[in-house]
Amino acid sequence: MTTTPEKIDLLIEPRWIAAVDSDSTLSNHAVAINKDRIVAVLPTREARTRFAPTTHTKLDDHILIPGLINLHTHAAMTLMRGIADDLPLMEWLQKHIWPTEGANLSPQFVHDGTRLACAEMLKGGITCFNDMYFYPDAAASAASDLGMRAVLGITTLEFPTPYASDATDYISKGLAVRQDWLSNPLINFCLAPHAPYTVTDASFERILTLSEQLNLPIHCHLHETAQEVEESIRQHGMRPLKRLHRLGLLGPNLIGVHAVHLNDDDLELLATTSSNIAHCPTSNLKLASGLAPVAKMRQIGINVGLGTDGAASNNRLDMFAEMRLASLLAKGVSGNAQALPAREVLRMATLGAAQALGMADRIGSITPGKQADLCAIDLGAPETRPCFDPLSHVINVAGREHVTHVWVAGKCCVDNKSLRKTKQNNLESALALWQNILEFRQQS
Template identity: 65%
Template sequence: MTPTPQTIDLLIEARWIATVDTDEVLKNHAVAVDAGRILAILPLAEARRRYQPQQRQQLDQHLLIPGLVNLHTHAAMTLMRGIADDLPLQEWLQQHIWPAEARHVSHQFVLDGTRLACAEMLLGGITCFNDMYFFPQAAAQAASEFGMRAALGVTTLEFPGNYASDADDYIAKGLAAREAVGNNPLISFCLAPHAPYTVSDRTFRQIATLAAQLNLPIHCHVHETRQEISDALSQDGRRPLARLRELGLIGPGFIGVHAVHLEDDEIAAIAAANASIAHCPSSNLKLASGFARIAEMSRAGINIGLGTDGAASNNRLDLFWEMRLAALLAKGVSGDAATLPAAEVLRMATLNGARALGLDSEIGSITAGKSADLCAVSFEHINCQPCFDPLSHLVHVAGREQVSHVWVAGKCLVEHKTLLAGKEFHLDACATLWQNSLEVCTVGTLPPDANR
């Protein structure tokens, strides 16, 4: 007697599935989804026998992958995309970005900018982003409106801004936002001290204590430029990473952003501490920060995720772009063509990012029991033919324009390359209004105490 098929919400049938928990690519398999979670991954014929789905999605020329995890961004800065190109980091920050923020950043700015970022990221297969910016409640609202997963920063600096008056105020407001967001399963928080050159020892110690008490990751720029390191050495004789280690920040929950300029002993120390790195290759190149030693970090066993940085310094929130660039740079810098194969790059953009955020039991791979955060990439176009290796195609051929479907917790957010949420926010018109406002402001004056 044939068993009665189990009724489920969704069955996704794909030509290829990259689960990421192994390097194997499954062919002609299906993912069964119910109540937002992955029930099983199994051969197509068996799936059709076992399950009666309310909805069936057939992806005959597609690769199904986990939703991409953007391990570092400043989402609201999408409104400042291209505002000050072709400048080194400190000049870009001090003479352009910080003055523009001093004039414009508000709850509404962050809400509108993050809405724009969520739309861009979802259309590019990004289902989770790790954000470092101000007014995190506004960012939480935007992510929730789009059904997206977000890890939001308790962003902390010493100098005053539109959001807070000093480091203690930044922390208090960030923790209050975390409390206000409550138990939203798609929203989590990180402690986010901006950088060693903008945060004091006292504040870093406070951050380390809070991280231990609240079991939160720490998300911090570090060793982004040579100037950052030389300034630190001239001020107190220590490289920034050594200072953070002495202050107790470097551990399993630490996410070091950029980490372009690391020496051998620093790579070994990060690996020994089980800390993570957020690699942002496009931003590193655009700001001429340098080439991160990704091959050496990978060989040392460091957990490396991929980030876009903000659209003001990239200028796109595109993890397909970052995957390919990360692979090519690692090969070119190391002189080893075998460095960073496609399967490893995909893991960086998914499971490694989830692990850095402490979310790897929930997302990052297509695994039974995990949340159904999924992305379908179409290889139907002529520029994707023929396809011998779908993972190679994903990293070296496809672009975000090939993303056809995106699900978060089993809910379809992008269908046939169309974003299903956000039409009511009139994002084009909203972006134009902010552009007009930013264009009339004359930048060049530092906000108060910005050099502290």
Template identity: 60%
Template sequence: MTAPVCIDLLLEPRWIIPIEPAGVILEEHALAVDQGRIVALLPLEEAATRYAPRERLQLSEHVLLPGLVNLHTHAAMTLLRGFADDMPLMHWLNECIWPAERRHLSPAFVRDGTLLGSWEMLRGGITCFNDMYFFPEAAAAAAREAGIRAVLGLTVLEFPTAYAADPGDYLAKGLASRDALRHEPLLSFCLAPHAPYTVSDSTFERIATLANQLDLPVHIHIHETRAEIEDSLRLHGVRPLARLQRAGLLGPGFIGVHGVHLDASEIDLLGEHRCHLAHCPTSNMKLANGAPPIASLQAHGVGVGLGSDGAASNNRLDLFHEMRHAALLAKAASEDATGLPAMTVLRMATLEGASALGLDAEIGSLLPGKSADLCAVRLDEWILQPCFDPASHLVYVAGREQVTHTWVAGRLRIRDGKPVDFDTRHLIELAKMWHTEICKH
């Protein structure tokens, strides 16, 4: 008889939703983890004889699934949560957000805001976020401290900020940060031109060249409002997506954010180039921008993941909210109750986000060999009863408050709903300090 194999951790939940294969919900199964990676997903009886775990965790009323992937956020802007609400996008940006950033943007602001945002995301089962902001080394320091996986956007604008003076300066500083941090195991990078209305054609062409040379994704806001499209037609004679196509930016590494106002030919174009979309339903609703045609995008081969956007325009970094809002908004917009079923939405919140970032071989599903980025959600509270379908419950009933455990690369970051090895009083003090500073102006 073969001796049991020693491993670090054996998880025994009531249900496991591995995402791959699609549509599967497993009961009476266990997940084996060793050295930060998934070793096996197998029946409980077989696990009991095959493995000798150093830790065995029974989660008898939980569903275990891959860690959620937040495909678009501005984590540092968590410090601006609720700062400017109930405004249309351009007024919100021009009159409130950009002036506040001119006054307060600094490495300390980015580090503190990203630390607060990182722990908020971990508390809600998010194990990876795709960021678009300034001072990436400060954001990296916060992500490393929290122990979360981060894809840091190298932001580019035409106008100066406290971070950089011009497009060349943004790119030089961003690429220097990438070079300094490229060997960090939980960090990766993308090029992040802000939007067609803040970036020139010549800068887009340079970004396309760099993306090809360095094999980096391109992460950009696109077709968020009708006014954006009207302004592009007036100033450039074409719609924004046509400018990006002309610059050579479309391809499997392209992540368009929002994509609310796309016509049929543009959906075809995105599908033809195997592009991705970061769908941010809560932010789209809050800023009254509309609802993108998600079912049509998916039918045309566009990979659609979910993003929270920043806490300044949401106001939560909460993918449980995004899953529910995405499913309901799609049904309302299409008048089709079968649109975006729960399993599809769970895939959007996990594997589709990972695929957009080029990380699907590492995270996004519970296949052996992948990193043990996991979250466990407890479904036995009386307010959640009865539960006929755990996948449906995750999308339509449960919330981030039901997340009890979160692991990143096998490292436990949330236990029983609380950060591991971190005092949340520090986050409260940081938030109070920045609230006081921002309120001075």
């Protein structure tokens, strides 16, 4: 008896698959996708008889990985790429970034900056980003326009910006935007108190209550500089992590960003509370913030994801660069060449980040039942050959320029290195206008 093949939307046949949910790299396997989900991961020969795909994509020299997840960025700040380089964090923020934002921040600024960031990230294999910025409605619209998955911060500060007047106003506006986007499966939200030095105990307490009520992650800069830690001890009599622990914020819902300056007590607090860290190695180096003890974090079981930070402090939204740098720094700092091998770094950039966002049941690995967020990397170019270990090549050899195809929820967003869904001319004209505006205001 002949069985009728099952109709599906897409069958992808790469040379290799790094599923991430297992330690093995598969070869001669295919991924079957219907609508927004992965139906099966199975041997190619079996897939060809079992399924009748509408689209059949063969990638003879490629490795297929889960879509990369940028666990920390400020997407709209891409419009400020390179305006204030080679400066320490507080001088960079107080004398350049905050004044520029004060003069230019608007919904249109956020929409255009986020569109630019999404275009860059998608072409580099990033399918989801965790954002901390203002006007989240404009950011949601931009990400949605390009078909990208986003977790947008309900950013909270105590001081006014053009977006909001005080902590209560920031939170109220953010919650209203979240409500407006609840029906969009690609747009999610988190609570984003900027940092312990910009948020009061009372605001942190309200944020904790909202996190528990709405089951939202808390995304917060933490222990980024030695000055931040020293100032906390002077003002509060304790280090920032201990203060947040006293307030009840440490736990599986917390994503602490940077976490550079940690002592043994800090590390123990993070581990025992199952808190998460977003490691941003390039930004930490560029702002001279320091070297995070990531190898030690992983050794004691702290979940660590990777982020680029914003393009104003990085100046790239390039997760391939972050993966390779994270691995190299961990080896150099720990004195252990086996620290953060390729498999573990890829997990940090995919399933580890998904876990931090509370989304590991939906994204982060090539697993049947999960959303089809995928990235195909061409390892057939001369600079990527010979290839003895394709997974090692993803971290140590390949770059974002080798990404050829990207799918988000089963829809192709990048096809043969070209964005599928963007009004490119409109974006380019907007970028030219913003460059002129920013240059004029800097010179005024």
